Each structure stands twice: as structure tokens, then as C-alpha cells.
Amino acid sequence: MSVPEQVLDDIRAAVGPKGWTADPDAVAPHLAERRGLWRGECAMVVNPATTDEVARVVGICNQAGVAVVPQGGNTGLVGGGVPQGGVVLSMKRLNRVRDVDPVNFTLTAEAGCVLADVQRAADAAERLFPLSLGAEGSCQIGGNLSTNAGGVQVLRYGNARELVLGLEVVLPDGRVWDGLRGLRKDNTGYHLKHLFIGAEGTLGVITAAVLKLFPRPTWRETAMAALPSAEAALKLFERAQNEAADGLTAFEFLSRRCMEIATAHVPGVADPFKSPHPYYALMELSGFGGADGRRQLRRTAEAILAAALDQGAVEDAVIAESAAQAKALWRIREAVPEGQPALGASIKHDVAVPVSMVPEFLARASAAVESAITGVRVVAFGHLGDGNLHFNLSQPAGADEKAFMAERERINRLVHDIVAGMNGSFSAEHGIGLLKRDELTRYKPAAEVALMRTLKNALDPKNIMNPGKVL
Ligand SMILES: Cc1cc2nc3c(=O)[nH]c(=O)nc-3n(C[C@H](O)[C@H](O)[C@H](O)COP(=O)(O)OP(=O)(O)OC[C@H]3O[C@@H](n4cnc5c(N)ncnc54)[C@H](O)[C@@H]3O)c2cc1C
Numbered sequence: 207m208s209v210p211e212q213v214l215d216d217i218r219a220a221v222g223p224k225g226w227t228a229d230p231d232a233v234a235p236h237l238a239e240r241r242g243l244w245r246g247e248c249a250m251v252v253n254p255a256t257t258d259e260v261a262r263v264v265g266i267c268n269q270a271g272v273a274v275v276p277q278g279g280n281t282g283l284v285g286g287g288v289p290q291g292g293v294v295l296s297m298k299r300l301n302r303v304r305d306v307d308p309v310n311f312t313l314t315a316e317a318g319c320v321l322a323d324v325q326r327a328a329d330a331a332e333r334l335f336p337l338s339l340g341a342e343g344s345c346q347i348g349g350n351l352s353t354n355a356g357g358v359q360v361l362r363y364g365n366a367r368e369l370v371l372g373l374e375v376v377l378p379d380g381r382v383w384d385g386l387r388g389l390r391k392d393n394t395g396y397h398l399k400h401l402f403i404g405a406e407g408t409l410g411v412i413t414a415a416v417l418k419l420f421p422r423p424t425w426r427e428t429a430m431a432a433l434p435s436a437e438a439a440l441k442l443f444e445r446a447q448n449e450a451a452d453g454l455t456a457f458e459f460l461s462r463r464c465m466e467i468a469t470a471h472v473p474g475v476a477d478p479f480k481s482p483h484p485y486y487a488l489m490e491l492s493g494f495g496g497a498d499g500r501r502q503l504r505r506t507a508e509a510i511l512a513a514a515l516d517q518g519a520v521e522d523a524v525i526a527e528s529a530a531q532a533k534a535l536w537r538i539r540e541a542v543p544e545g546q547p548a549l550g551a552s553i554k555h556d557v558a559v560p561v562s563m564v565p566e567f568l569a570r571a572s573a574a575v576e577s578a579i580t581g582v583r584v585v586a587f588g589h590l591g592d593g594n595l596h597f598n599l600s601q602p603a604g605a606d607e608k609a610f611m612a613e614r615e616r617i618n619r620l621v622h623d624i625v626a627g628m629n630g631s632f633s634a635e636h637g638i639g640l641l642k643r644d645e646l647t648r649y650k651p652a653a654e655v656a657l658m659r660t661l662k663n664a665l666d667p668k669n670i671m672n673p674g675k676v677l
Pocket of ligand 1: 240275276277278279280281282283285286287297317338339340341344345346347348349350351352353354355356357358406407408410411412413635636639672675
């Protein structure tokens with residue numbers, strides 16, 4: 207549906223000349239998403255610089271029934287930011303850190319702040335903002351909260367949802383809800399912030415947030431362990447959790463095929479072990495204090511690995527001796543999704559099951575897909591400590607890409623049915639967007655979907671906020 211010229215005029219007047227563009231070259235990146243699955247359309251991209259401007263634009267669109275599609279860094283992986291008409295609301299000019307309170311351990315950031323800038327602002331105050339993910343150099347805090355992003359430290363610090371104390375939101379009718387409270391205790395009715403976190407822009411526009419900060423660890427130990435099986439990974443994880451407790455800040459997992467992909471297809475990535483092993487775990491421990499703290503952390507890491515070696519749960523292990531070596535170990539993990547396209551087309555799953563069921567899921571899902579498509583290559587890696595696996599499938603070597611991708615629906619059903627049977631999630635990190643709408647209605651209880659629709663209708667009766675996404 208085209209947007210009436212009067213509405214566009216009103217928006218232009220509300221945000222001024224720097225606050226909008228309809229130049230096709232400037233608009234084009236806002237219509238695309240990185241997997242190339244959809245191409246969107248919109249009447250203009252609006253770049254408001256203040257909450258008040260966001261409120262005015264949303265108010266104008268509400269009056270006219272025009273769709274508003276919020277966009278952060280546009281790094282989302284489910285098509286949630288792809289416009290299907292209306293206007294794109296790009297948050298990039300709303301990028302001030304409004305306040306850092308090191309005593310309250312809080313930082314108040316506008317939605318358009320890039321995640322890495324928020325991490326830096328916390329670091330400058332000798333505090334930690336622990337949200338960390340591959341896209342942190344370009345994704346924005348508003349996008350992170352709207353997708354309830356996960357990343358590599360969920361195990362210790364939780365998802366984005368757990369890192370928020372207060373929110374400022376422009377509601378679908380253009381009113382501003384000022385919930386920017388930095389309180390640890392506040393039992394004054396419904397916790398409305400949770401409605402907007404993870405809503406993927408369908409219930410309102412997040413314009414600012416009070417974020418939780420944490421003490422900044424002084425020391426880190428990064429280790430990679432070579433493992434005989436997925437069950438062994440679980441044994442090592444259990445031991446590390448028990449011995450390091452909150453000091454265990456990351457526990458990632460990858461298969462031999464992932465190691466081969468990373469080392470063969472991404473320049474500068476090297477296998478730290480002399481011989482191949484079926485699986486690998488990447489473990490990070492964080493600690494505090496002076497030299498004693500450092501020695502204690504090293505002793506804990508060594509003790510965990512030594513006991514697991516004795517138990518047969520670990521075949522070999524390396525502990526990074528420098529920051530550069532730690533970075534090289536992390537690089538292996540990050541390089542897996544970067545290298546996977548070298549194997550051709552892929553069907554991807556972002557699933558969660560209870561941590562204790564990860565090996566069973568892996569065995570059952572691998573057997574199911576390998577018998578469904580001869581030669582399919584399972585590329586399984588992810589955040590084992592959260593029970594979250596990226597269960598990706600690369601096409602058989604030399605197969606036809608289109609024919610392989612035509613199997614996507616059948617394969618999704620096999621994998622997601624197994625996940626559902628384990629009371630798991632078919633979308634652990636990336637959300638629903640356009641990609642997983644059908645799965646939402648298929649796998650969520652009907653009452654839950656109905657409740658979601660009731661909330662959407664109550665808050666946004668004209669369905670202007672990111673229509674067609676999630677529900
Ligand atoms: C290399 C790479 C690694 C990644 N790793 C992870 C990972 O480890 N964990 C993880 O969870 N995700 C990961 N992602 C996915 C993605 O980075 C996250 O979903 C991220 O939180 C999206 O932020 P964004 O600013 O790019 O949001 P966008 O992609 O711009 O938007 C995402 C959704 O949020 C909505 N939205 C954006 N801003 C606002 C706002 N201010 N108010 C209301 N709605 C808004 C959009 O409409 C859209 O529905 C990764 C992506 C890449 C490319």
C-alpha cells in the first residue's frame with residue numbers, strides 16, 4: 207500500500223531535512239537482509255534524532271494507518287527488519303549514552319547505540335556490560351533488546367532480557383512510556399518492559415534502556431578441549447560448572463566438521479591440536495583480584511581439565527598463554543559460520559533443548575537428516591552451556607543447491623519435531639521475524655498464540671508496528 211504524500215510531508219516536517227531520505231541508494235541497504243532471503247520496500251527511511259521525533263513520526267503513522275518498521279543495525283537473521291511497505295524507522299541517530307552510574311552499576315543508552323560502543327562506555331567506567339555477539343560492531347542496543355539477543359556469555363549473565371532494568375518506549379499510538387528506572391527492586395504492578403523485550407518491534411519502538419553493569423573481571427582463562435563425544439562435552443561442562451561456578455563465563459561446542467570448515471576456509475585460523483578429534487569445547491573462565499586471583503583461576507582451569515582427562519572425557523587440551531592465543535581460540539568458533547558457505551547451500555536451525563539432552567538431540571537429529579538426504583553434512587556448533595545449538599546442514603558435496611533448498615520444509619519438520627518432543631525451542635536466539643512465523647503457530651500452544659494476539663491487538667489495534675512479523 208502506498209503512503210499518502212501528505213503523511214510523508216508531515217513526517218518530513220517532524221524530523222527536519224536530516225531526519226529522512228528517499229534516495230534509492232541510501233534506502234537500498236534498509237530493504238535487504240544479510241541472508242538474501244527477502245527484499246523489502248518502503249516509502250522512505252526516517253532517521254529521528256530524539257525520542258520526541260520518534261513519537262511524532264509514530265503518531266503520524268498511527269493516524270494514517272501507515273506501517274512503521276524499526277531498524278537497528280539490520281544484522282537480524284530472521285527478516286524481522288525487512289519492510290513490506292510503510293516507512294523504515296532507522297534508530298542510528300539516537301545514539302547517545304545518556305548516563306553511566308558506576309555505583310548503581312547501570313548505564314542508560316539510547317536505542318541506536320552500537321553494542322560495541324556500549325561495551326566500551328562500560329569499560330571506561332571500569333565496569334562490564336556482558337552482552338557479546340559476533341555482530342557487536344554493528345548491531346544496536348535497541349535491536350539487541352527487541353530480539354532478546356543471546357551471545358557467548360548467556361551462561362553467566364543471561365540473555366539481553368536479564369540485562370535490562372528500565373525502558374523508554376514509544377507506543378504504537380505515539381505516546382512515550384518513560385520506564386527508565388534503574389531499580390533492582392520494584393514490585394509496582396506488571397513488569398511491562400518484558401512485553402517490549404523480544405517483541406521484534408511489533409509492540410512499540412524502544413528508544414532507550416537502563417542496562418545492568420557488572421564488576422569487570424581482571425583475569426580470563428581461555429581453553430580448548432578435544433573431546434571423544436558429545437556426551438564427554440556434557441561431562442566437562444558439568445565439572446566446569448561445579449568447580450568454577452559463576453567463574454565459568456562461556457562454554458561453546460563444535461564438531462570436527464566445524465573445525466575443518468574454520469581451518470580450511472577462513473584465512474588465519476589454525477587447529478591447535480596435532481591430530482583430529484570428534485568434538486571440541488571452548489571454555490572461558492573469568493576471575494577477580496590481584497596476582498593470587500590469577501593463580502587461582504589458572505589452577506581451577508587446570509584442575510577441571512586434568513580431572514576430565516583422567517575421566518576420559520577429554521582427549522587433549524590447550525590453555526591460552528596470552529591474549530593473542532585466547533583470541534586465536536575464539537576465532538576458530540567465530541569462523542565456523544563464516545566458512546560454511548564454502549560448502550554450498552545450507553539449511554539452518556537455531557534450537558534449544560535442556561542442556562542435559564544436547565547429545566541425544568544431536569544423535570537423533572543427525573540420524574534423521576542423514577537418512578532423509580544422503581550425503582547431507584551436519585555442521586553443529588553453538589552455546590552448549592545454554593543448551594543452544596546451531597544445527598546447520600550443508601548440501602551434499604556436488605549436489606544441486608536449488609534441489610537441496612527445496613527440501614528445507616521437510617528437513618525443518620524433522621528437526622523441529624525432535625526439538626518439540628524434548629520440550630525445546632525452534633528459535634533459541636534469533637527470534638521469529640518472517641522466517642519462523644509458521645513454526646510459531648505450529649509449535650506454540652494455541653492458548654499462548656491467542657494470548658500473544660490479544661496483547662498485540664490491545665497495544666496496536668491498527669497493526670502499524672512491524673506488521674506481518676512474529677504473528
Ligand atoms: C555475525 C552475526 C553473529 C550473530 N550472533 C548472534 C548471537 O550470538 N546471538 C544472538 O542472539 N544473535 C546473533 N546474531 C543476530 C543479530 O545480530 C541479533 O539479533 C541482534 O540483536 C540484532 O540487532 P540489530 O540492531 O542488528 O537489529 P535489527 O536486525 O535491525 O532488528 C532486529 C529486530 O528488532 C526490531 N528492532 C530493531 N531496533 C528496534 C527498536 N529500537 N525498537 C523496536 N524494535 C526494534 C526490528 O524491527 C527487527 O524486528 C548474529 C548476527 C550476525 C550477523
